[in-house]
Amino acid sequence: MxxxxxxxxxxxxxxxxxxxxxxxxxxxxxxxxxxxxxxxxxxxxxxxxxxxLGAMLPALTISLAFALLRKAAGGYHMKTYGKCLFVTMVLFISAALIAQYTYQYWSILCLAGFIGLTFFTGMYILIKYAPRDTPNRLITDAREKRKFKIISVIYMLVWLVLSMLLTAIGIKLYAISLCFGILPELFGITPAGHSFFEKIEYGLGRKKQKHLIKT
CATH class of the missing domain: 1.10.287 (Helix Hairpins)
Structure with missing residues (x-):
């Protein structure tokens, strides 16, 4: 902006x-x-x-889970602040609304399965791809890469314990929010995620150009 x-x-x-x-x-x-x-x-x-929209607490939980993992694992970075803000708000608010208005329908078993699937998928992605460079942090040293990879894996282990604990004591809203927080970050460090967000960014850029031409 x-x-x-x-x-x-x-x-x-x-x-x-x-x-x-x-x-x-x-x-x-x-x-x-x-x-x-x-x-x-x-x-x-x-x-x-x-x-x-009545979903502030899950939105904050999602953004915190996302930001903490992103700090260690990196990920796709939009070229302009406006595009970054728009995509971030769409992802976080949509996820927060889903968590807020569906958590009561999740059984403990289904949620535990969702957490387990997210964890094992996340560990595979982090071990294979993390950390990914961003324009603000280019990692070229092998020891630095190893350090951030280890931090990312430790984060996932802590995330797993916290998510399972919340599920066990019946606080399903925040367990779901923790899942929704790390899923876009995990996707964003994969080649498929980079390609997906590049297409979104390109599409937003084309819409802006067409709007400027019309006006």
Whole structure:
């Protein structure tokens, strides 16, 4: 979004002038402000929309589960903030609504099976593909790759214990939300996931171009 870029540039410019920094430092500040402001805007929109739809808590659980795994495993990254925001909101809000309004129909056995399937599929994907580079974090060192892969696997083990514990004590809404949180992240680090999100990004770009031509 343009206002994120403008705010980030203004903040970076002001900070670099105040500290008497060079252009290279200003670019670093600009990048940092983009991430910080973008995250705040994304969080505010997610909370507002999910609250209005009555699914705020599962939406927050989904986003947290997604973000923690993404930190270690990487994944596909949209080229513009607007596209990233749109796709993220569609995925998270849709998943939150499904979790909120279907959890009471899940039996303990079905949910345990879903968690087990997600876990074993996730472990295979992480061992085979994680970590995937992002534009913000290019991993070339073999030791770094091994470290992030191990962290990803540990995360899945913790995720499994927590999900099963929630299921055992009957808190099915959050167990389902934890599943829905990591599924798009796992998909996003596979070659099929990259191809899928690339097509979505390309499609959104074409729609925007057609709209600009018409106007």
């Amino acid at each position: 343009r206002f994120i870029n403008k705010w980030s540039y203004s903040c970076a410019k002001g900070l670099s002038q105040m500290l008497d920094e060079d252009h290279q430092k200003k670019a670093l500040y600009y990048y940092g402000f983009q991430i910080a402001l973008g995250s705040i805007v994304k969080a505010v929109i997610l909370v507002a929309v999910s609250f209005a």
